[in-house]
Amino acid sequence: MTVNKENPARPLDQGRLDDLLGRYVNDLGATISAGNVILGDKLGLYRALAEAGPFTSAELATYTGTAERYVREWLAGQAASVYISYDPATGRYSMTAEQALAFADPAGLDLSGGFELAAACLADGAMIEDAFRTGRGVAWGTHHPGVFTGCERFFRPGYVANLVSSWIPAVDGLGERLAAGVTVADVGCGLGTTTRLLAESHPASTVTGFDPHQGSVELARAAARAHPAGLCTFAAARAQDFPGTGYGLVTTFDSLHDMGDPLAAARHIRGALAGDGVWLIVEPFAGTSVAENLTPVGRSYYSFSTFLCVPHAISEGAADALGNQAGEAPIAALAAEAGFRRFGEVAQTPFNRVYAARP
Template structure:
């Protein structure tokens, strides 16, 4: 290395990215703090506020709040008025960080920080090759994941994903039986049940803790009589004659995706359809060297790959598998039709038919 010529421009660009990355890492904990203490909500409700006023409004200590506010303003997560030393939130900032029915971006940081709490276990897996299941993480992983993914499901599931499948909306309106496989805490399950009351919706997940939380959230939403949940894996849930099976962001987590796909095919009615929603990804690594790809690869090493290995995967798909590996799974499972029906910047949606 002592004889290596360093490209100063490249080094400076790398250091610039380092500062941004370290700043974002430092901000993550403060975002979760602001979310848990209601600081964002308070600013959105009552701002502009000084640090003293925000501390009084939230029952917190001014000196901590003052430092927190300055860091948030530096990251442009809240806005600052230097002439009055007040802080406030624009409508976009409030939608992203303060509105429980908005983008709920703090949920992503809640999930990420909880993942990082298990870094020693993941480091061990690099040596041992063993898996680490979703249920082995703390509750903040599942809760943060549900909070992060729910706005995307609210925005897209009914308005674009389901209508992209020919004839599906009409059948849901008339009434079919739907299995939401790998449902986690049940956000997608509740959306389906609430939107299509004539249909029967069952949520399955192999993590009993997630199912317990799904039932609790469903009861709190007043939907306890309209949705059923059960602990079961994608390869052995008990159902038949299904009009729709949906897997949202979870096929790549499965230890035996082909086996799961074969079972799903066996549960479908002759005119049934499998709706497959997966993270956005290209088919080759070079396609995924993007900000979205970086996010997904980083989370995959803590969540998706270890979980699939915990279920017996010898070569886990990972959340950046891309369309061709998914197509191969569907083909090996014996489906007669597979196609991409729509996409967003974060997801690709496929349909498979027997």
């Protein structure tokens, strides 16, 4: 033990202090590394390494039309992060297949998107500080634009990997009904990744994405025009009052916890569904208590929730926002109070839990 000069009654455990300092160094490096990841993504440095490397710093700078001295520093930092690989014998940098999948392939894991989202959250620090002091909310649409695009990139790989292949088949009869053709409302659709996936994989169904943020709706429409493989449309509407009835499927992907009145949303969804319809609820992975969520995933989600989810729900009038680590119990209670007779978890990943509710 080491004496705590500020408070001798509380001796310091040097091992615990060293562990804390180690975590601090890792976190500090990760925080500033975010900006470097974003630069590598925007400047095409990762893609160049994956497609044409190995490169020295001079070779990569020439290939990408960037300045060598900046590239040299960037490469060393990325190698220290183990996001790229370095060969000391040749002085060249490269990417393994795994590193390329993570950072150089837009259709891969696209981990740069998570850093884009985190950096955009930090750019909004003044607004969140004011919210802490005043209790006021911060509406989604007032955030840095990188929040919208970064959020879509952060969640897209999980949706692409799981929605069609495992989540829909996990709900009894849902895949067959979508193949035969039903109307679908994708509520809180953001930039429309899930809307397009549903439409492209089930062309007999008609899919509409609804989101209260007009800017996201416009971005979703633009993306749909670029990928016109399925029948889908987009409109600005809230979960509490999106139009239409008789839906065979209503979906909420990582959005229920953001709502100011999730019970009103659940009741409206119940009324909008056909008698044999399904509400597919995808939420961030969470346990039943804070103690169960003290994990690396929980840490990331609580941090994002502080900047995004809770402030937006409060901006819509929430008295006690759910937050993205609410867990199953409050969602099940909402479904029951809204009139759903059947509710249960049907699938999960390390990042999401998937529930189905039926009238």
